[in-house]
Amino acid sequence: MPVDIPKDKWPGAVRTITLGATPAEGGTRARTVTVGGEKALPYMHFEAEMPYRPVIALEIKDRRPDDWSPLLLEEWGEAASDPASWAKAAEAAGADLLVLALSLTGADGQPTTPAAAVAAAKAVLAASGLPLIVFGPGQAEADNTLLLAVAEATKGERLALGICEDKNYRTIVAAALANDHLVTARTPMDVNLAKQLNILISDMGLPLDRILMDPTTGALGYGIEYGYSVMERLRLAALQGDAMTQFPMIVTPGFEAWKAKEAKVGQGVPAEWGNWRERAITWETLTAVTLLESGADIVVLRHPESVRRVRAAIDDLMTAPVTA
Numbered sequence: 001m002p003v004d005i006p007k008d009k010w011p012g013a014v015r016t017i018t019l020g021a022t023p024a025e026g027g028t029r030a031r032t033v034t035v036g037g038e039k040a041l042p043y044m045h046f047e048a049e050m051p052y053r054p055v056i057a058l059e060i061k062d063r064r065p066d067d068w069s070p071l072l073l074e075e076w077g078e079a080a081s082d083p084a085s086w087a088k089a090a091e092a093a094g095a096d097l098l099v100l101a102l103s104l105t106g107a108d109g110q111p112t113t114p115a116a117a118v119a120a121a122k123a124v125l126a127a128s129g130l131p132l133i134v135f136g137p138g139q140a141e142a143d144n145t146l147l148l149a150v151a152e153a154t155k156g157e158r159l160a161l162g163i164c165e166d167k168n169y170r171t172i173v174a175a176a177l178a179n180d181h182l183v184t185a186r187t188p189m190d191v192n193l194a195k196q197l198n199i200l201i202s203d204m205g206l207p208l209d210r211i212l213m214d215p216t217t218g219a220l221g222y223g224i225e226y227g228y229s230v231m232e233r234l235r236l237a238a239l240q241g242d243a244m245t246q247f248p249m250i251v252t253p254g255f256e257a258w259k260a261k262e263a264k265v266g267q268g269v270p271a272e273w274g275n276w277r278e279r280a281i282t283w284e285t286l287t288a289v290t291l292l293e294s295g296a297d298i299v300v301l302r303h304p305e306s307v308r309r310v311r312a313a314i315d316d317l318m319t320a321p322v323t324a
Helices: 070-081 083-092 114-127 140-153 169-179 191-203 224-239 253-257 276-293 304-317
Strands: 016-019 033-036 055-061 097-101 132-135 160-164 182-186 211-214 298-301
Touching: 055 083, 055 304, 070 083, 070 276, 083 097, 083 114, 097 114, 114 132, 114 140, 140 160, 140 169, 160 169, 160 211, 169 182, 169 191, 182 191, 191 211, 191 224, 224 276, 253 276, 253 298, 276 298, 276 304, 298 304
Parallel strands: 055 097, 055 298, 097 132, 132 160, 160 182, 182 211
Antiparallel strands: 016 033
């Protein structure tokens, strides 16, 4: 006899947000990327169609990083010494988006200047047609100075600027407003803090279709369970109709996984841990896939092989099962 599958029908939905602008839209991107639009919990295809696939961003730097794993630097080779070359390599590796992470200092040890940040952003935009996200170094004063310069120099490209936090959101949101960009709003792992920051940003007049929510997370084995639960509760609140949680979520499993000991350390570990390269890539991949299943719309990775594996997982997750 036929079995009726119980289905939830939610009153709310995640907003649809588009990154990048083509020449017809005032930018220079070869294509745009749209995320969001979910009307059910992740991959519950029998309840509602997921209109847009989750997407993969690859993180690149404005200069060769000093603190990245040698496994990553070996993989990217000389491309990691030049942001334009790195952007081309990341696009060839299958990225849907690029994340340019600005450094606090240049190779000479001096603070990164606004001119240097603008030059790096423009070089990436010229080298690749993918939409771009630009992250500041992670210190409020430097973020404000560098991101303001980048926003003004790339007006109309519809970049996403980050990281917007409670201590520096005003300057970054104002720059996004004036130059037609988006922002990424990052808070510690807390539903109420995420909602509060979204309210503060929207109170400045930034349209709600220009906000990405970064709830932060830990890597596999390093607090990912709590991050997962926060993302799950944010998505439940969005589907229940809470307008200030109805934003696509971006997370950085690459950053989190590659600082974990299991990915970072190749010597002096138990033999049972196995091959270092395989272990590190697996750590990044499993972290990313876990966060996709908790509702992430954009995952930011670092290794090309992780991109291939995560994309295969997305293909599987987006295949609606056939029910009798």
